[in-house]
Amino acid sequence: MKIYAASSWRNAWYPEVVKALRDAGHMVYDFRDPSSDGSLAVLGVDAKDDSQPFKWQLVGEDYMDWTPEQYREKLQDPLAVRQFANDIRAMEACEACVLVLPCGRSAHTEAGWFAGRGLKVIAFIPERQEPELMYKLFDGVACSIEELTATLK
Numbered sequence: 492m493k494i495y496a497a498s499s500w501r502n503a504w505y506p507e508v509v510k511a512l513r514d515a516g517h518m519v520y521d522f523r524d525p526s527s528d529g530s531l532a533v534l535g536v537d538a539k540d541d542s543q544p545f546k547w548q549l550v551g552e553d554y555m556d557w558t559p560e561q562y563r564e565k566l567q568d569p570l571a572v573r574q575f576a577n578d579i580r581a582m583e584a585c586e587a588c589v590l591v592l593p594c595g596r597s598a599h600t601e602a603g604w605f606a607g608r609g610l611k612v613i614a615f616i617p618e619r620q621e622p623e624l625m626y627k628l629f630d631g632v633a634c635s636i637e638e639l640t641a642t643l644k
Contacts, residue, residue, distance in 0.1 A: 492517045492518070492586050492587055492643060493517070493518045493519075493520075493584055493585040493586050493587075494512055494517050494518065494519045494520070494585055494586070494587050494588070494589055494643070495519075495520050495581055495582050495585040495587070495588045495589070495601065495605070496508060496509055496512070496519050496520065496521065496522075496588075496589050496591055497588055497589070497590050497591065497594065497597075497598035497599075497601040497602050498590070498591035498592075498594045498598050499593065499594040499595050499598060500523065500546070501593075502591055502592075502593060502594055504591055504592075504615070504617050504618075505523065505591050506523075507636065508589065508591050508615060508636065508639070509521050511636045511639070511640055512589070512639075512640065512643070515640045515643070515644075517643065520581040520584075520585060522544065522545075522578065522581075523544055524544065545570060545571070545573075545574035547565075549570050550565050550568045550570055550571060551565065578601075582601060582604060582605070585605075585610075586610060586611065587605070587610060587611035587612065587613070587643065588601060588602050588605035588606075588610065588611070588612045588613075589612075589613050589615055589639065589643075590602040590612060590613070590614045590615065590629070591615050592614060592615060592616045592617070592618075592620055593618075593620060602614070602629070603628075606628050606629060611630045611643075612628075612629040612630055613629060613630055613631045613632070613633055613639060613642050613643065614626045614629050614631070614632045614633070615632075615633050615634075615639050616632055616633070616634055617634065617635065617636075630642075
């Protein structure tokens with residue numbers, strides 16, 4: 492299965508989840524290492540350039556100080572446009588999404604996109620989190636790597 496792992500740069504569980512899914516035979520898009528086995532090419536998708544992971548620091552070191560208007564403008568930066576296009580291509584190529592918690596707004600938006608298209612979404616919650624009712628929209632909640640891989644069989 493082709494899986495989009497949605498999470499945060501700060502999530503310590505993310506590398507373990509990507510490895511476990513790959514070990515279980517899945518193709519996993521890895522936004523942290525797009526030149527790895529999880530690149531767009533492995534998913535069968537062409538990309539202009541997916542060799543460098545995107546971080547807002549590449550657009551501007553002062554990204555945390557941007558006003559809302561500056562942020563809106565920076566969404567049009569060529570690096571942001573390229574990464575958005577690559578992420579959308581990866582999402583369109585995948586059959587399922589694993590939301591690896593804890594994570595932020597982008598990952599939740601990606602998971603919602605999958606759910607809205609009727610594609611499988613599993614929330615992986617390996618540690619105590621604030622309860623969230625709307626995860627009932629998803630196809631399941633896994634609390635261990637073993638549960639996660641079993642759910643995706």
